[in-house]
Amino acid sequence: MTTETLQAPAPRTPLQEFWHYFKGNKGAVTGLVFILIVCFMALFADIVAPHSPSDQARDALLLPPAWMDGGNWAYFLGTDDVGRDILSRIIHGARLSLSVGLVAVTASLMMGILMGLVAGYCKGVVDTIIMRIVDIMLAMPSLLLAIAIVAILGPSIVNAALAISIVSLPHYVRLTRAATMAEMSRDYVTSSRVIGASPLRLMFVCILPNCVAPLIVQATLGFSTAILDMAALGFLGLGAQPPTPEWGSMLADALQFVQRAWWVVTFPGLMILLTVLAFNLMGDGLRDALDPKLKQ
Amino acid sequence: MLSFIGRRLLQAMFVLLIISFVSFMIQDKMGDPVRQMVGQSVTLEQREALQQELGLNDPMLIQYGRFLGRAIQGDLGTSYYYKEPTIDVIASRLPATLELSFAALVLVILLAIPLGVFAAIHPKNLLSRAVLLFSTLGLSVPIFIVAVFLMYFFAIEWGILPSFGRGETTSVFGLWQSGLFNRDGLRHLLLPSLSLAFVLTPIFIRLIRAEMTDVLQSDYIRYAWAKGISAPRIYFIHALKNTMLPVITVGGIQLGTLVAYTILTESIFQWPGMGLLFMDAVTRVDVPLISTYLIFVGVIFVVTNTLVDVVYSLVNPRVRIPGYS
Numbered sequence: 001m002t003t004e005t006l007q008a009p010a011p012r013t014p015l016q017e018f019w020h021y022f023k024g025n026k027g028a029v030t031g032l033v034f035i036l037i038v039c040f041m042a043l044f045a046d047i048v049a050p051h052s053p054s055d056q057a058r059d060a061l062l063l064p065p066a067w068m069d070g071g072n073w074a075y076f077l078g079t080d081d082v083g084r085d086i087l088s089r090i091i092h093g094a095r096l097s098l099s100v101g102l103v104a105v106t107a108s109l110m111m112g113i114l115m116g117l118v119a120g121y122c123k124g125v126v127d128t129i130i131m132r133i134v135d136i137m138l139a140m141p142s143l144l145l146a147i148a149i150v151a152i153l154g155p156s157i158v159n160a161a162l163a164i165s166i167v168s169l170p171h172y173v174r175l176t177r178a179a180t181m182a183e184m185s186r187d188y189v190t191s192s193r194v195i196g197a198s199p200l201r202l203m204f205v206c207i208l209p210n211c212v213a214p215l216i217v218q219a220t221l222g223f224s225t226a227i228l229d230m231a232a233l234g235f236l237g238l239g240a241q242p243p244t245p246e247w248g249s250m251l252a253d254a255l256q257f258v259q260r261a262w263w264v265v266t267f268p269g270l271m272i273l274l275t276v277l278a279f280n281l282m283g284d285g286l287r288d289a290l291d292p293k294l295k296q
Numbered sequence: 297m298l299s300f301i302g303r304r305l306l307q308a309m310f311v312l313l314i315i316s317f318v319s320f321m322i323q324d325k326m327g328d329p330v331r332q333m334v335g336q337s338v339t340l341e342q343r344e345a346l347q348q349e350l351g352l353n354d355p356m357l358i359q360y361g362r363f364l365g366r367a368i369q370g371d372l373g374t375s376y377y378y379k380e381p382t383i384d385v386i387a388s389r390l391p392a393t394l395e396l397s398f399a400a401l402v403l404v405i406l407l408a409i410p411l412g413v414f415a416a417i418h419p420k421n422l423l424s425r426a427v428l429l430f431s432t433l434g435l436s437v438p439i440f441i442v443a444v445f446l447m448y449f450f451a452i453e454w455g456i457l458p459s460f461g462r463g464e465t466t467s468v469f470g471l472w473q474s475g476l477f478n479r480d481g482l483r484h485l486l487l488p489s490l491s492l493a494f495v496l497t498p499i500f501i502r503l504i505r506a507e508m509t510d511v512l513q514s515d516y517i518r519y520a521w522a523k524g525i526s527a528p529r530i531y532f533i534h535a536l537k538n539t540m541l542p543v544i545t546v547g548g549i550q551l552g553t554l555v556a557y558t559i560l561t562e563s564i565f566q567w568p569g570m571g572l573l574f575m576d577a578v579t580r581v582d583v584p585l586i587s588t589y590l591i592f593v594g595v596i597f598v599v600t601n602t603l604v605d606v607v608y609s610l611v612n613p614r615v616r617i618p619g620y621s
Binding site for chain 2: 280
């Protein structure tokens with residue numbers, strides 16, 4: 001008689017477990033794939049794009065997309081009113097949108113974590129002051145606040161990114177503070193404190209890693225908000241200035257030609273929609289995967 | 297209860313004070329009133345005398361005090377472009393924006409409640425899935441794209457609706473120019489309010505669906521079924537009532553979003569409201585008008601938020617305890 005040894009399956013690492021939940025969500029995986037493609041386009045824009053984003057082909061104004069009558073395969077998505085290749089401008093616009101998103105999200109994430117950790121750790125007066133500031137920032141609609149900040153500082157990409165990062169700050173502060181306060185009462189924090197860990201070590205080494213999950217989700221969703229707000233600012237003429245290929249301002253510039261050439265408006269619009277959708281889907285998937293409790 | 301309202305009012309006053317200070321700083325940093333008044337052709341001495349006379353050399357806090365004193369009396373400066381008190385300029389544009397927001401809100405309620413409730417009752421239904429897909433999509437689409445496409449199809453391609461402006465207006469009691477009372481005004485209102493509603497509806501559909509799903513699993517609903525109450529009564533009377541509570545809170549907050557989005561909608565449809573006025577003021581660097589608009593919207597926002605909080609505390613007394621959340 002042979003005995004069969006049954007082996008217990010090796011426990012999954014946190015990363016594997018995360019991937020197991022994440023890959024079950026088809027929408028989130030689709031979003032991730034789309035984001036990776038956009039990132040690739042943005043990184044290698046100079047190689048991928050068939051033309052320069054500012055090259056004006058004077059003999060090919062408002063050319064329709066390649067598959068339509070009169071289209072030219074050299075200009076796959078057609079050209080705009082001064083003969084610039086729309087596909088190339090969208091590819092280069094991806095670079096701008098993603099980097100603005102990255103800068104805005106990173107800046108507000110870092111500031112937000114710092115303020116939230118300090119507020120949650122110190123409590124008392126410091127907490128009250130920080131939370132009152134946050135309340136005041138939340139007292140204005142975020143897009144309006146962003147428009148106001150850009151109106152004061154003057155329209156440019158840098159100012160728009162700055163405005164977006166300031167506006168999204170309150171969410172990160174609140175999230176970090178709430179998570180910090182929840183962690184503060186845990187035994188492991190108390191024991192580290194008893195051993196003699198310094199406040200900085202307690203904050204950044206003990207508590208922060210345990211607050212990361214909701215922050216990752218919020219940062220992903222923050223990306224989509226940043227891209228939306230950036231497009232809105234660009235559309236109003238308060239973001240990137242004309243020759244720069246930015247999705248929102250491309251759309252605004254082309255608005256007067258919508259009657260004759262639908263493609264100049266449709267493709268940048270579609271690109272904004274798809275990118276934001278991809279980030280939203282991925283954010284939802286991350287939330288479900290990182291926090292199975294919420295999933296019920 | 298009174299102490300809660302008192303605390304809430306105090307907080308609101310404080311926020312308003314900060315908003316007014318920010319607006320004061322904008323006026324202070326962006327414009328040079330002396331240059332606005334006399335131009336380039338004045339000697340340095342005269343310029344300094346004028347500066348002294350206007351009190352521009354006083355410490356900032358004293359200047360702010362003066363600004364605040366005037367603001368309380370309703371004087372927030374004179375628009376550079378319109379040469380009129382900024383409050384009057386904004387007040388003349390207020391009806392257009394209010395009517396637009398009101399119409400959008402009605403559309404949101406009419407769309408979101410039935411769809412959200414339906415999606416909660418029949419989660420597996422094909423229509424519910426379509427509604428959910430639409431709401432995910434709707435959260436990702438910028439309002440100006442919706443507006444441009446509505447305009448493209450309804451105004452240009454099919455030519456059934458006007459694409460810009462407010463159309464005919466009728467005067468109500470001589471103080472309110474309304475577009476709600478004639479066909480032309482209503483036709484003009486349809487596209488802008490539809491694009492505003494398109495952006496807000498998904499948020500409410502998701503919220504109502506989530507709340508409704510929770511409520512339908514609670515004990516009192518199960519008891520109502522056991523009692524033999526009819527399905528429509530359970531859904532629309534018993535369940536919907538408890539669903540609306542968080543919806544109202546979020547609705548109050550979203551009101552601010554609505555105001556912010558009117559800026560975009562009004563610029564696209566050339567709707568002569570406050571948002572368009574604000575964008576024009578930004579392009580013309582009409583500083584007093586910019587800061588007045590910010591104060592004005594801040595006041596609207598703070599007042600509605602405070603009202604929502606107070607109403608909410610009446611319905612749900614637990615929030616009155618400090619520190620409870």
